[in-house]
Amino acid sequence: MDFLSSRYPIDVQAAVASGLFGRDRLREQPMRHHAYPRLLLTLWGCALLALPTAAHAQYGATNGEWHSYGGDLGSTKYSPLDQINATNFSDLRLAWRWQSADGALDTEAIQAQGSRVQVRMFQATPLMVNGVLYLSTAMHQVAAVDATTGESLWVHDPQAYLGGPPTHFNNSRGVAYWQDGDDARIFFGTNEGYLLALDAATGEPELDFGSGGRVDLMTGIPRAIRGDTNYRGRNLLGVASPPIVARDVVVTPNIISDGAIRKEAPPGWLKGVDARTGETKWMFHTVPQADDFGVDSWLDESWRYSGNANVWTMLSVDDETGYIYLPTGTPTGDYYGGHRPGDNLFAESVVALDIETGQRMWHFQAVHHGVWDYDFPAAPNLVDITVDGRPIRALAQVSKQGFTYVFDRVTGEPVWPIEERAVETDTDLEGEALSPTQPFPTKPPPFEYQGTSIDDLVDFTPEIRAMAVEAVQNFRLGPLFSPPMLSYDGGLQGTIQRPHVGGGASWTGAAVDPETGILYVPSENRFSVLKYYTPAPEDGGNLRYTFRGLAAGVQPQMPQGLPLFKPPYSRMTAINLNAGEHAWMRPNGDGDRLRNHPQLRELDLPPLGGEGHGGPLLTKTLLVSALSAGGTNGGPRLVARNKTTGAIVGSVDLPAGAIGTPMTYLQDGIQYIALTVGGEVPELIALRLP
Secondary structure, eight states, X not given: OOOOOTTSOOOHHHHHHHTTTSHHHHHHSOOSEEEOGGGHHHHHHHHHHHOOOGGGOOOSOOTTOBXXXXXXXXXXOBOOXXXXXXXTGGXXXXXXXXXXXXXXXXXXXXXXXXXXXXXXXXXXXXXXXXXXXXXXXXXXXXXXXXXXXXXXXXEEOOOGGGGOSOSSOSOXXXXXXEEETTEEEEXXXXXTSEEEEEETTTOOBOTTTTBTTEEETTXXXXXXXXXXXXXXXXXXXXXXXXXXXXXXXXXXXXEEOOSOSSSOOOBOOEEXXXXXXXXXXXXXXXXXXXXXXXXXXXXXXXXXXOOBOOOOSOOEEETTTTEEEEEOOOBSSTTOOTTSOSOOTTTTEEEEEETTTOOEEEEEESSSSOOSXXXXXXXXXXXXXXXXXXXXXXXXXXXXXXXXXXXETTTOOBSSOEEEEEOOOOOOSTTOOOOXXXXXXXXXXXXXXXXXXXXXXXXXXXXXXXXXXXXXXXXXXXXTTOOOOOBOTTSOBOBEEXXXXXXXXXXXXXXXXXXXXXXXXXXXXXXXXXXXXXXXXXXXXXXXXXXXXXXOSOOOOOXXXXXXXXXXXXXXXXXXXXXXXXXXXXXXXXXXXXXXXXXXXXXXXXXXXXXXXXXXXXXXXXXXXXXXXXXXXXXXXXXXXXXXXXXXXXEEEOSSOBOSOOEEEEETTEEXXXXXXXXXXXXXXXXXXX
């Protein structure tokens, strides 16, 4: 069914009867939000019958295990375990420590072959199945670890680091698990663009999968030529986030090189791969081609050469309907789009596909013609809610820009209206034509500050406010989606963009409680100033503008490390998805680093946040996340919050700062919490009660 967004309010049933949703008519409409036409009668006639009440929802990790990155296919990050609770959380002790297998690599030999070694981005969240933890390392090794002792059961090293420098970094956030009878497999992607299958029991490649146990994710992707690199010598396509597997189909996110200097780039098309054979069952064109739906949103036939619009983060699946949900990214030239006029579907969208066929069921574009790098950073959270007495199988997508977009995940209808509102478009970037409107959810309220104004500047004292006003005097301020601007010697120095290009919400994402319908999202209050330059043709550049770097040029800096904007500088927000309202907001940490500043320590300031935005874990009674400070001697810690109030009810020191999002499991009647932490060689640690 093809629903248009609230920008075009229509009676859907009347439109169906009149034939409004024919393919030709759709091509005449500005393309904002659509569902698949051939499902019109099926979905409209059956959606209400298919909707269970919240009491029937079966989401969250089960049987004391953790089978998917987010705990379950719906990315709830929820487990009903309750052995660890508010009364004993602070009693947690280290059960074991597992040093990343990257620590055993011969780094000198690897570097001698021209490869980069970077072991510290150990961002994985482990899976737990049948008493074994499975995870990947920053250098794309995969390990099986005994859940009780922390001993290595096997380590598989595909030597992906010899396949060329990574597209962005050496980092991997995890693996996927699949089982059919006695056949149990671990799937993971590498920074050289392969999907691998391993025997879960031995770590050996499944040789009947693809070619010798791997599938080349570059095959069939335009302009993704194995061996080619970008102007920095980096691979054009790689993988950093875990695949997802449902109905015997594996779908793997991919990274396409950012910071482009050319308008031509590989598109981030996604493949559905047979979990047994490695055969590609379907490929979804995130940048439409020729007669594809949405191609008209790429004017001047810019679809012919444009790329990116990839899913770089995690995915979610509703196994009951068989729908997979894609949170897509920005098109090529993240910060300039003069070479790709139009709205650029399916960039910066939520797209629902049938995971068995790749057929598009519905989509919603959250940013039209993006130039702010506001790609979706995390998997959508699936949860059943009740709104005004109506049960809804919902999808909640948090975003870098601080919005939570909430949809009926079967039909794609927004749960609350999403309005197309006029935004500023006056930019001095030659050739740029920004969209005159952008979508704004009416509910829930934003969970992070949006836009900039003088009133937003820090005002701890009149003197500090005056410093802040002076710091921004040569920068453009304005609301969310303010146009980017060029910088000039002695003049304007660009636009202050808030949230930062990294978000608001980040890859750590949100968690949702399937029992209450409350979503918990950590976020950061940061800003960016984009700086541009014209890449040289002799370097292969043909873009009019590209991005120079976040720290480049003149920045709006405060003296002595003081903050520019009002606090909190990071926070945790609880959102009641049944009502579309915030339940509570708490700063993430006291922010003593700032509170003890010589100009601030006498002011008796409230908690300021700023101690990270670690990924959330939910249990029956607790919200668990990591903070970078506040522990013994001010060190990093893991905290537990009361889910109803947000108050911290427990804290335990960590041996180093947290990297990955924590998970929990039950082994031999004992509940553990496991997460990755930093160090010269990072570690996976497990905590348990004495």
